[in-house]
Amino acid sequence: MSLKELQDKRSKLVHDAREAMGEITKNTDEARSAELEKRHDDIMVEFDKIEKQIEREARLVAAEERINKAAEEERKAKRPNGSDTEQRAVVEGDKPEYREVFYRFLAGGADLGELDPEERKILRAGLTKVDAEKRIQTVGTTTAGGYTVPTELANFIVRSMKMWGPMYDEDICTTITTSSGNPIKIPTVDDTSKSGGQHTEGTALTDDGSEDATFGQKSLDSYGYDTEFVKFSLELARDSIFNMESLLGSLLGERLGRIANTQLTTGDGTGDPNGIVTASSLGKTAAAAAAITFDEVIDLIHSVDPAYRQSPKVRFMFNDLTLAALRKLKDGNGQYIWTMGNVQTGVPGNILGYNYSINQAMANIATGNKTMLFGDFGKYFVRKVGSPLIGVLRERFWPDLGIAGLIYLDGELGDTAAVKHLIQA
Structure with a gap:
């Protein structure tokens, strides 16, 4: 179809x-x-x-387009005489690209002996000095070490992570990317309860400290999470060279996406990120243990200060089963509060005019669970340390190969008044 x-x-x-x-x-x-x-x-x-x-x-369709484009570029680069690497170098008038050598390394069974001296030099050198922090050596012999992940593959993994977890998406939260993992201090302040007062001519301004702004500070650290090894055959690496980027990006991205999203959602803040659910404050307690009413959704919305409701990143967040329950709710006129979007025109579905994100790391509707979030998700900071790291092992899984991904991140809600939760009775 x-x-x-x-x-x-x-x-x-x-x-x-x-x-x-x-x-x-x-x-x-x-x-x-x-x-x-x-x-x-x-x-x-x-x-x-x-x-x-x-x-x-x-x-x-998108993957097929990328593969067809790569195959077409490969055909254009080939010449009647000489090796593929030499032919591409002649056509481009330059050395082989790092990405080509990285794939050749995988297709050769993660064996440096399958590469010529020039290719080994390119592989060891990596992309640029700026990418040095992305290098990782695997456990085992030095000849089976890991090498800098190609930019295209790193980007593919990050895109896949976003698909599997909304908390890793910069369009939803505020993201900070750093090359090192040193702690970052975030100043915080909630001044929404303060206001000005009427001034009387000739009267000195009050200076008793009661209206001083109260600042706080939160820390963003660096916590590491890995995929464990993904094993695949030597034949797959050798014979599916143009699919390898999509394959590895999907496998590693999905695994990293799940763990990153889970920690950024429900992490307890002790040795892990302070997840958005954990950090949020109470907005509404549902009357029932296994149901949510239309009035309770309205109460949750209005538990958040109007200043936050004007943010471009204001939204609901819940899991898919909660969405199924919300789809059935109607207002007093019999109109559904859920409105279908349009993928073709880029219009997302919404609830009472607000966008929502499906987050499968959130709890189902049941006693004591925090089942819905609402507020300005731009106040939640996700700290990303560098790009995904890639490690390749051959000897341990010989004749197959193993490849693993590793990321470092942290998360913290800068203003607890910005995001509220609904909890079941």
């Missing part, structure tokens, strides 16, 4: 779901209401499947 067909099917499912719920009125008997609600839920399950298919299809 093409991308357009999937999108058309998704639109029809939303129409059918609304139609099913629209048939429920005050005069509808319980049996018929239950039947229509089940029909709605079944349709929305299918809707979620189609959403995921659309996402996979879009990613596949």
Whole structure:
């Protein structure tokens, strides 16, 4: 099924779901209401499947375009005589690119002996001196050491991490990227409760210290997380050279994305980031242990000061099962509070006019769980230390290979009044 067909099917499912719920009125008997609600839920399950298919299809099309482009560049670079490396050097009038040598290193079984002297020199040198902090040596012999990850692969891993965790996305939170892991101190201040007063002519200004601004300080450190080794065959590295960037980026990015998002969401701040859920303050306590009402959503919104609600990064955050519950809520006029977006025009779905992010690291609706967040996520600081690190091992997994990713990060909410949570009774 093409991308357009999937999108058309998704639109029809939303129409059918609304139609099913629209048939429920005050005069509808319980049996018929239950039947229509089940029909709605079944349709929305299918809707979620189609959403995921659309996402996979879009990613596949993008990956195919990259592969085709790389293959075309490879064909253009080849000449009748000489090795591929020599041919590319002749065409480009320069040394082989680091990325080419890195892939050749993997395809050769992570064996430096498979590279010529010039290629080994390029691999050891890395991209530039600026990238020196991204070098890592693996456990084992020096000939199986890890080398600087190519910029393209590093970027692919970061993109994949964002897809698997909204907390790693600079469009949602405020990110700070540093080359070293030294602690960073963030000054904090909440002055929303202060105001000015009427001035009387000829009267001295009050100076009793009661209106002084109260500053605080929080620290962003550097905590490391790894993927453990991802094993793959020598044949795969050798024969799927143009797919390797996509393959490794997806595998490592998904794993790093999950752990980074989890820590930035629910980390306890002791030896880990202070997660957004942990750091947020109470906005509303739901009356029920396993349900959320429309009025409680409104109360959560208004528990956050209007100054924060004007931020471009204000939003809701919850997991997918909570979204399923919110989709069924209606206002007093029978209108759903959830509004469908449009992927084609870049319009996201929203709840009561506010954007939302799905975060699977957040808890389900159950007793005592913090199930919803709302506020200015721009006040949550994510500290990224350098780029992802890559390590390659051959001997341990011979004849296959193992590759692992490592990242360093931290997170802290600079202003606890900016993000509030709803907790179940």
